Amino acid sequence: MSDDELPQEVRSLLYDRVDSFEQLDVLVLLHADPRTPWTPRRTASRLGLESSTAAGALEALARRGLLEVEKTSPPSYRFHPVDEATRSAVESLVGLLGARRHVVATLIGSYAMKRVRDSASRAFADAYVLGKRKRDISD
Numbered sequence: 001m002s003d004d005e006l007p008q009e010v011r012s013l014l015y016d017r018v019d020s021f022e023q024l025d026v027l028v029l030l031h032a033d034p035r036t037p038w039t040p041r042r043t044a045s046r047l048g049l050e051s052s053t054a055a056g057a058l059e060a061l062a063r064r065g066l067l068e069v070e071k072t073s074p075p076s077y078r079f080h081p082v083d084e085a086t087r088s089a090v091e092s093l094v095g096l097l098g099a100r101r102h103v104v105a106t107l108i109g110s111y112a113m114k115r116v117r118d119s120a121s122r123a124f125a126d127a128y129v130l131g132k133r134k135r136d137i138s139d
Contacts, residue, residue: 006103009089010096014104015111017064017086022049024108026057027066030079031094037076066090 018024025047030038040055047054058077061067065082069075081087097104 006096006100006107007089007092009085010093010104011107013086013089013093014107017061017066018108019060020057021105021108022047022053023057023061024104025049026054027061027079027090028094028097030061030067030077031090034079037070037072037078039074039076041074043077 040051044051044054062069067077068080069077
């Protein structure tokens with residue numbers, strides 16, 4: 001199976017909402033135990049991550065509508081997708097991981113590179129436009 005053969009909902013989920021392998025592991029962990037509140041420290045301990053890495057992954061996944069945040073001290077997180085389509089995409093992703101983790105990992109890496117290239121292209125284009133505007137103003 002190539003990355004093109006992954007369901008579109010999974011490819012979209014990975015491109016739009018999961019930036020790293022750490023985020024993938026955190027998402028899978030919280031999906032497996034949706035009733036349990038997970039703090040960054042507990043998540044880090046379970047996954048063998050630095051606490052700051054776990055905290056960053058939890059915060060990113062919450063911002064992207066995959067987790068809900070409990071405003072405790074420290075904050076805790078639970079798997080709670082923003083809608084059923086997102087829940088379905090996560091279910092599909094988790095179902096594929098056992099047999100296709102390498103395909104998913106490759107896709108996460110290629111999407112990360114695409115985001116970097118797209119960002120660099122936008123920055124270059126913005127610099128060109130800004131430079132042109134400066135010349136137009138000074139003329």
